Structure formats: structure tokens, C-alpha cells
Amino acid sequence: MTDTAEADAAPAARRGSGLARWFNRRGWADLTIATPYVWLTIFFLLPFMIVTAMSFASRTPTSPPFSFGVHDSFLNFENFARLFEDDLYRRAFLISIRNAALATLLCLLIGYPMALGLTRVSRSARNILLMLVILPFWTSFLLRVYAWMGLMGTNSWFNRLLTSIYNGLVPDDWAIRSIQMMHTNFAVVLVTVYSYLPFMILPLYANLEKLDLTLDEAAMDLGSRPFRVFLDVTLPLSIPGIIAGAMLVFIPACGELIIPGLVGNPSQPMIGRVISDEFSSARDWPMASAVSVALLFLMVGPMMLYSHFEAKAQEKKAMEP
Amino acid sequence: MRATAPAEPVRTSAADPAPFIRIDGVSKYFGTFRAVENVSLEIRKGEIFALLGGSGCGKTTLLRMLAGFEDPTKGRIFIDGQDMTGVPAYDRPVNMMFQSYALFPHMSVEKNVGYGLKHERMSDAERKDRVREMLELVQLSQFAHRKPHQISGGQRQRVALARALARQPKLLLLDEPLAALDKKLREHTQFELMDIQHKTGTTFIVVTHDQEEAMILSDRMAVMDKGEVRQVGSPTEIYEYPTNRFVAGFIGSINFAEATVASISGDLAEVEVPSFGGRMTARAVPGLAPGQALTLAVRPEKLAISRERPAAGNAVRGVVSDVGYFGKDSLYKVRLPSGAVLSAHSANARRAAEAERVATWEDEVWLCFDPTAAILLTG
Ligand SMILES: Nc1ncnc2c1ncn2[C@@H]1O[C@H](COP(=O)(O)OP(=O)(O)OP(=O)(O)O)[C@@H](O)[C@H]1O
Ligand SMILES: [Mg+2]
Numbered sequence: 108m109t110d111t112a113e114a115d116a117a118p119a120a121r122r123g124s125g126l127a128r129w130f131n132r133r134g135w136a137d138l139t140i141a142t143p144y145v146w147l148t149i150f151f152l153l154p155f156m157i158v159t160a161m162s163f164a165s166r167t168p169t170s171p172p173f174s175f176g177v178h179d180s181f182l183n184f185e186n187f188a189r190l191f192e193d194d195l196y197r198r199a200f201l202i203s204i205r206n207a208a209l210a211t212l213l214c215l216l217i218g219y220p221m222a223l224g225l226t227r228v229s230r231s232a233r234n235i236l237l238m239l240v241i242l243p244f245w246t247s248f249l250l251r252v253y254a255w256m257g258l259m260g261t262n263s264w265f266n267r268l269l270t271s272i273y274n275g276l277v278p279d280d281w282a283i284r285s286i287q288m289m290h291t292n293f294a295v296v297l298v299t300v301y302s303y304l305p306f307m308i309l310p311l312y313a314n315l316e317k318l319d320l321t322l323d324e325a326a327m328d329l330g331s332r333p334f335r336v337f338l339d340v341t342l343p344l345s346i347p348g349i350i351a352g353a354m355l356v357f358i359p360a361c362g363e364l365i366i367p368g369l370v371g372n373p374s375q376p377m378i379g380r381v382i383s384d385e386f387s388s389a390r391d392w393p394m395a396s397a398v399s400v401a402l403l404f405l406m407v408g409p410m411m412l413y414s415h416f417e418a419k420a421q422e423k424k425a426m427e428p
Numbered sequence: 429m430r431a432t433a434p435a436e437p438v439r440t441s442a443a444d445p446a447p448f449i450r451i452d453g454v455s456k457y458f459g460t461f462r463a464v465e466n467v468s469l470e471i472r473k474g475e476i477f478a479l480l481g482g483s484g485c486g487k488t489t490l491l492r493m494l495a496g497f498e499d500p501t502k503g504r505i506f507i508d509g510q511d512m513t514g515v516p517a518y519d520r521p522v523n524m525m526f527q528s529y530a531l532f533p534h535m536s537v538e539k540n541v542g543y544g545l546k547h548e549r550m551s552d553a554e555r556k557d558r559v560r561e562m563l564e565l566v567q568l569s570q571f572a573h574r575k576p577h578q579i580s581g582g583q584r585q586r587v588a589l590a591r592a593l594a595r596q597p598k599l600l601l602l603d604e605p606l607a608a609l610d611k612k613l614r615e616h617t618q619f620e621l622m623d624i625q626h627k628t629g630t631t632f633i634v635v636t637h638d639q640e641e642a643m644i645l646s647d648r649m650a651v652m653d654k655g656e657v658r659q660v661g662s663p664t665e666i667y668e669y670p671t672n673r674f675v676a677g678f679i680g681s682i683n684f685a686e687a688t689v690a691s692i693s694g695d696l697a698e699v700e701v702p703s704f705g706g707r708m709t710a711r712a713v714p715g716l717a718p719g720q721a722l723t724l725a726v727r728p729e730k731l732a733i734s735r736e737r738p739a740a741g742n743a744v745r746g747v748v749s750d751v752g753y754f755g756k757d758s759l760y761k762v763r764l765p766s767g768a769v770l771s772a773h774s775a776n777a778r779r780a781a782e783a784e785r786v787a788t789w790e791d792e793v794w795l796c797f798d799p800t801a802a803i804l805l806t807g
Contacts, residue, residue, distance in 0.1 A: 324497055325530035327517045329544030329595065339543075343534045 155403070162186055162396035172390050186397035196398065199376035200405070206292055206367070206377075207360035210299035211307075214356045215349065217300070218307035222348075223341070225308075226315045237312070240305050248302065252369050255298045259288035259370065294370040299360050306359075307352040314348025315341070358406050378402055448473040448631055449494075449599060454503030455655075456489050463489045465655040466503070471648075476625055476632040478642035481652030482678070487635040488527070490652075491601050494633065495524045508598055518547075523597040527604045529588040531576040537587050538563070538572040544595040562590040565624060582613045589621075593628060602634045606641060618644050639679050643667065651675045672807030676725050683731070683770045687724040687804075689716050696799055699724055703768040708742040710802035723805040730801035731772035733760055733786055738796040746770065748791045760787060762795055770795060 163184070165177035175181055190196045225236055243251060258265040266285055274282045288294050318341065326336040364379035371377060378398065385395035447470035456464040464486040471477045479487045492498040494505060496517035505512045507521060523544065531540050542559040550558070563569045566586035571579050576587065585605065592600055605621065606614045622645060625632050636642050642649050643663040650660045651674070659666060659675045670676035673684070687699040690707060697712040701724055710724060737743055749769065750761035753776075760772045772795055774786065787793045 319528070319530065321526055321528055321530040322532060324495075324517070325524075325526060325532070326543070327497075328495055328522075328524050329591070330518050330547035332518055340532060 158396045159400050161393055162400045164393045164396075166391045166393050171392065173392050183393070186394050187401070189394065190397060190401055195376050196381065199378050199381045199398075200402075202292070202375055203361050203363075203367075203378040204405075206295050206299065207357050207363070210296045210303065210360050211353050211357040213296065213300045214304050214307040215353060218304055218311055218352065219345075219349075222308050222311035222315050225312050226318075240308050244305065249365065251302065252298055252366060255294075255301065256289065256370055259294055259297075261285040261287070261289070289370060290372045292372065292375070295367050295372075298366050298370050299363060302366065303356040303360060306355040310351040310355060311345065311348040314345050314351070318344055354410070361406065362402060447471060448508060449633075450506040451490075451494075452504045452506065454490070454493060454500045454505060456486070456493060456498060457501045462655050464493070464500075467652075467655075467657050468503075469650055469657065469660065471631065471633065474629050474631055475647040476622065476634060476645055478646035478649035479633065479635045479652060480637065480639060480642040480649050480678075482637060485652045486655040487637075487652060488603055491524070491603055491633065491635055494599070495522055495601055496520045521598040522601060523592040523595055523599075524601040525588045525592040525603065525605055527607065529576075529584050529608075531584060531587055531591070533576055536573050536575055537568060537579065540576065540587055541590045541594050543591065548595060558594060562594045565593070565627070566590045566620075581608055582617070585609060585617070586620075589624070593624070593630065596628070597630065599631045599633065602632060604635055604637070606636075607638075614641070621645065643679075651678060653678070670725075670803060670805065673723055673725075673805050674807075676803060676805055681728055681771060682803075683726050683728065685724045685768065687722055689718050689720045689722065691718055692716055697804065699804070703764065703766040704742075704744045705764065705766055708802060709799040710742075710804050711800050713804050713806065715806070716804070720806070725803040725805055726770075726797050726801060727803075728759065728771040728773040729757075729775075730797050731770065731795045732797065733762070733772050733774050734794050734796065735787065735791070737794050741796050741798050742802065743794050743796045744770070745792065745794055748787050748789055748793055751785075751788060758785070760793075762793060 161173060163182040163186070164173040164175050165183045165185070166172060167174045167177060175183075177183070221240075225233055225240075228236065257263055260266060262285070266288065270283060270285050273286065288297075322340050322344070323336050326340045327333070331339060362379050362382070363377075364383055367375075367377040368380060382395050382398050382402075385391045385398065449469070449471040451467055451469040451471075454464060454467050455462065467486075467490060469477075479490060481487050489498060493500050494507075494512075496512065496515060496519075500513075512520060532543065535543065538559055541562050542555060545555045545558060548555070559572075560569070563572055566589055568579075568583060568586055568590065571583060576584055579587070585608065589602075589605070592602075602621075606617055609617060618641060621632075621634075634642070634645055636645075643666075646663060648660065648662050649666060650657045651666060652658065653674050659671050661669070666675060667679055670679065676682050677684070685701050685703045687701045687708070690698040690700045692698075692712055695712050696709055697716055698707050698709055699722070700706075701708050704724075708724060716722075732738070737745075744762075744764060746762035746764040748760055749763040750759075752759040752761075755776070757773050757775045760774065762770045762772060764770065
């Protein structure tokens with residue numbers, strides 16, 4: 108008798124209260140799904156909508172310094188028109204994108220062999236090396252940029268070393284006193300590469316580490332030499348990692364404010380600085396918003412188009428007999 | 429009929445003047461761990477050779493050394509007379525079908541099959557023809573444009589086979605080729621594999637831990653244990669004439685009993701088997717001496733079960749302690765007075781109701797076996 112009583116009590120206790128029951132049955136699954144949506148809505152979608160709305164407003168000497176419907180229509184397209192008319196914005200976009208693209212390419216060229224190397228060393232060495240990749244993050248980003256400023260300055264040992272190497276290589280009448288590194292695009296790209304390299308290495312590593320090494324062996328078994336194996340197997344299978352790493356470097360590098368501000372050429376416009384100047388010194392919030400929105404569409408647009416067509420192509424291929 | 433064959437059908441490998449593949453005293457150590465220990469094998473051209481053994485006995489390691497992914501710690505491997513020492517995987521006339529298939533996920537079935545042909549000196553048209561031919565061979569022509577993740581496991585396995593065969597290798601290595609398939613598909617594919625082997629004439633080395641698969645597929649097989657080869661022979665030789673206890677016990681089921689040699693006369697030996705309660709006659713093996721301790725082994729299907737004492741042969745009396753009915757045959761567990769339990773299989777050749785069967789629980793029965801059916805194991 109007691110046996111059956113206990114047996115009955117156990118499942119009841121397991122079922123617990125209504126809330127616990129809901130949590131176990133549906134709640135956990137729903138909450139996991141809801142978390143990213145809630146977060147992205149509050150911290151991305153809403154702010155982005157505000158910025159988008161603001162980009163259609165007009166600048167007014169009020170506080171906040173914008174209002175809607177100042178011109179004939181409620182929406183003001185003037186800001187976007189200026190993006191195309193004013194050479195400053197076009198140049199800012201071009202220079203920023205060019206620098207960011209160059210930095211991304213260099214990060215890829217340096218980061219790929221590093222990530223690949225990380226997957227091929229012993230497990231213990233791998234953990235240490237991964238730690239070292241992340242280690243620069245433990246010092247302040249600003250501090251690292253200042254360190255580079257020190258290194259690139261005309262009187263630094265680094266600059267003098269490079270200068271003497273250069274002078275040693277060229278005829279005497281080409282000799283120079285120092286190399287102008289600071290306030291150049293070179294400096295911007297160099298410091299960007301240095302700062303963003305881990306963002307390239309880590310996703311690449313995560314991708315490469317998952318690759319099945321028997322695929323390499325299979326390719327080698329079928330007659331491919333090691334470099335051919337890399338081209339045919341490793342490289343194509345690491346494209347998702349390359350895309351992830353490139354985006355993680357390219358997108359923030361495009362809007363980067365601090366690096367071009369500190370080591371870049373002050374007479375050259377950069378998107379980051381343009382946005383910042385419009386907001387703070389010019390107090391033209393609508394224009395700053397328009398630049399931001401344009402930047403976002405410039406970044407995200409091609410990406411969304413790409414993934415859209417990629418998915419379409421995949422589907423079509425799968426349907427083929 | 430097989431029972432009249434010589435008791436010790438040793439195939440002297442020296443009889444083959446030039447074996448196609450010669451594995452010569454090969455060992456592979458990982459640190460101090462001996463994954464493969466002093467293996468010597470000779471494999472003939474065009475045969476299906478099976479490597480059979482339990483998990484971790486070194487089958488894959490041996491295969492990887494043949495493919496060139498692993499260098500032997502000791503010994504040498506010859507393929508078609510060529511010493512393979514130092515020859516990298518991509519230069520060997522060998523292709524491998526991987527246990528996990530290792531299909532390139534980013535390439536279509538067609539591209540996978542044609543991958544190895546990129547390095548072959550042939551025209552694009554020839555290449556295309558070969559791929560088509562291979563896909564036809566494995567009956568996958570209609571899936572040529574699919575990616576590996578869009579086809580079933582059995583189809584993937586056939587793609588892997590087609591890819592490995594496309595370069596027309598001299599030797600094809602198959603690492604547990606059928607392990608991932610369900611029983612039905614596996615049986616079907618076993619025959620497909622044999623058919624393909626006959627069509628192409630390629631030498632196959634098949635790794636498996638499934639003894640039935642090895643028996644069905646192979647012309648000859650090697651049974652491995654802890655990195656060592658314990659016996660090499662045809663499936664019949666391995667099954668009917670095991671040379672040691674490990675092989676006898678690994679393949680099929682078998683009854684073992686400790687025995688001592690009492691006397692030897694001609695090709696028969698009298699052995700004292702205490703657990704059987706007396707002397708048994710068995711076919712002698714070379715090098716027996718009276719007084720020698722050995723193991724007597726009898727396969728369950730060689731034990732005939734009857735209610736009356738049979739006129740001839742070895743007979744043991746016991747009580748049926750368990751009956752298992754499998755449809756086509758029945759398994760009887762018979763407890764002997766000594767406490768030992770013997771298994772006997774008998775085919776249910778007649779249609780009989782339960783009550784009409786030869787024996788049932790607690791029946792007293794006789795188990796009888798022919799001297800030629802008894803195996804004497806000294807190792
Ligand atoms: N790279 C390696 N380093 C250390 N030990 C290894 C290595 N590769 C294999 N071994 C060991 O060698 C032994 C044989 O391995 P192998 O893969 O050849 O076994 P197997 O016979 O193929 O087994 P299974 O049937 O489970 O596939 C195993 O005990 C394994 O742990
Ligand atoms: Mg294995």
C-alpha cells in the first residue's frame with residue numbers, strides 16, 4: 108500500500124507549480140528564442156528607427172536641435188541629397204571604405220596563416236597562443252594607439268631604424284631625415300590592422316578548427332599535393348570564417364573614429380569624424396543621422412543581397428534532378 | 429566434404445612468386461603504445477582481403493600505413509613490387525574509402541567523383557566519360573548534381589566508393605565501408621561491392637569488425653588482435669580450421685574444453701577431456717605429444733542432439749538447461765554432469781510443434797560429434 112502511495116506522490120512533486128510546469132514545458136524554449144529578439148529590438152531596432160526618422164528631420168536652433176515639417180513636406184530629403192551633392196561626404200565614404208578594405212585584406216592575409224597555424228599546433232600550445240592573440244585586449248585600446256603614435260613619430264627609435272634602413276638602400280642624394288608615418292593613410296591602415304587582427308583570427312580559427320582533417324587526407328589520397336589540398340578543400344570550406352572575420356574587421360573599421368582621429372591625416376575626411384563633427388560641432392543631428400543611415404545601408408545592403416541570392420541559388424540547385 | 433580436407437591447410441606464402449602487396453614486418457608505435465606489431469601479409473592481385481578484429485586492434489592504422497598517411501615505425505610495404513617507404517599518399521597507386529566517407533561537402537556528387545581525375549593526364553571529355561561511367565556503376569547518375577548533404581547515407585557511401593574507384597587504383601582500401609548502413613542495406617551493398625570488385629578487378633582490402641561481413645566479402649582474411657595478425661586464410665579455413673583460441677573464439681560461437689593428449693594414432697588423437705567426463709577422439713594437429721595440455725573446441729552446429737546414444741563418434745550426456753528457438757534453428761544449452769554447459773545448434777529442418785521437438789527443458793540428451801569436427805588448439 109505504502110509503495111503505491113509513494114509512487115503516486117513522486118510524479119506530482121515533479122510536476123510542481125503551474126509556473127514551473129509552464130517553464131519546463133514551453134517557457135525555456137520560448138525564452139531562449141525571445142532573448143535575441145528582445146535585445147535587438149530594444150538596443151538596435153528602436154535606436155535605428157529613431158536615427159532613421161531623425162535623418163528625415165530638419166536642423167533647427169531648438170533643443171533638441173531638429174524638428175519635422177519645417178519644409179513643405181513632413182519628410183525632408185535634403186540631407187540625403189546633400190550626401191550626393193557635397194564632395195566632402197563622397198570623399199569621406201571613399202577614403203574610409205578604401206582604408207577599411209585595405210586593412211581587412213591585410214588582416215586576412217596575416218590572420219589566415221595564423222588561424223590555420225593555430226589549428227595545427229599541439230593542444231597545449233594552441234591554448235597559450237590563443238591567449239596571446241586575445242591578450243592585447245587586456246590593455247586599453249587608446250593606450251595601444253598612443254603606443255603606435257610614439258613608434259611612428261619622427262624621433263622614435265622605430266622611425267630612425269626604418270629611416271636608416273631606407274637610407275642604406277638608396278643612393279645618397281635620396282637620403283631623408285625621417286619617414287613621415289604619422290598623419291597618413293598608411294598609419295591609419297597599420298594601426299587598424301594591428302587593432303582589429305584578433306577579430307579576424309578568432310572567427311577564422313573557430314571555423315578552421317571545425318574542419319574535418321579526413322577531408323584533407325581524402326584530397327591527398329586522390330592525388331593532391333598539400334597546397335592543392337589547401338586550395339581545393341581548406342580554403343573553400345573556410346569561406347564562412349573569412350566572411351565573418353572580414354565583416355568583423357571591415358564594418359567597425361569603416362566607422363572608426365579614434366584611429367583616423369589620432370594617427371590619420373586631419374585634412375582628409377573620414378566617415379567617423381564626419382558623423383562626430385556633424386553631431387557635436389555643427390549640431391546638425393539630422394545630417395549626422397543621414398550619414399549614419401547611408402553608412403549602414405552601404406554595409407548591410409550588399410550583404411543582405413548576397414545572402415538572399417546565395418540562398419536562392421542553393422535552393423535552385425537542390426531542386427535540380 | 430570439407431571435413432576430409434587436410435587438418436592444417438597452411439597456405440605457404442612462398443608459393444606466390446610475387447605477391448601484389450607485401451607487408452613486411454610492419455610495426456607502428458604511438459609513443460610506447462604498439463598499435464600494430466610485426467605484421468607480415470601478402471595479398472594477391474584482384475582479391476578481396478579482409479582485415480578483421482575487435483575495436484582498437486590496429487586495423488585502421490594498418491590501412492593508413494598502406495595509404496601513406498602514417499609511416500611504419502618498422503618494416504616495409506611493397507605495392508606491385510615497389511617499396512612504398514617515403515612515398516607520399518598523393519603519389520601512391522592506392523585509393524581509400526574512408527570510414528566517414530570524407531566526401532567534400534562543398535562539391536556536387538559529380539565533382540566529388542571527378543576530383544581525383546584532375547591530376548590524371550586525360551582530356552576533359554575522357555574525364556566526363558569516366559565520371560559518368562563511375563556514377564552508372566554505383567547507380568547514382570540521377571544524383572550527379574546534388575551535394576553530399578542532399579543524399580542518403582547509403583548513397584553517400586556509394587559516392588565515396590565511386591570516387592575512390594574513379595582513378596582506377598591498383599589497390600582500394602575500404603575502412604569499415606558498410607558500418608554506417610542498416611542491416612538490410614548492408615547485406616545488399618556487400619553483394620554490390622563484390623560485384624563491383626569483379627567488374628573492375630581491383631584489389632580490395634576491407635577493414636571490418638563484423639565477422640559475417642568479412643566471411644561474405646572476402647577471398648581471404650586476416651584476424652587481428654592487439655596489433656598482431658593471429659591467422660590468415662580463406663573464410664572456410666578461418667572458421668573450420670582456426671589455429672588458436674583467439675581466432676576460434678572470435679569467429680562464430682564455439683564450445684571450449686580443457687583437454688590433455690592421451691594417445692596419438694595416425695591422424696587421430698585421443699584426448700582426455702575431464703569436463704566431458706571421458707576420452708574424445710579428434711583429428712590430430714602436427715606436433716602433438718602425449719600428456720600435452722590443449723583446448724578442444726567444437727562449434728555448436730557440429731554437435732548433434734539426440735535422445736538415444738548414437739552408435740559412433742564422440743558422445744556426451746547432459747541435461748537440457750535452456751532452449752532458444754530462432755525459427756530456422758534452435759539453440760540448446762546442455763549442462764553436463766561436470767557442470768560445464770555446451771551449446772548445440774540444430775536446424776529446424778522439419779515443421780514441428782513444440783511438443784514434437786527433439787528435446788526440451790530438463791530432458792536428458794546425448795550430444796554427439798564427429799572426430800573431424802573437433803578442433804584441437806594448442807595456441
Ligand atoms: N594517432 C594516434 N596516437 C596514439 N594512439 C593512436 C593513434 N591512432 C591510433 N591509436 C591507437 O592505436 C590503436 C589502434 O587504432 P586503430 O584506429 O588502428 O584501431 P581499429 O582497429 O581501426 O579500431 P576500430 O575498429 O575501433 O576502428 C588504438 O588503441 C588507438 O587508440
Ligand atoms: Mg578503425
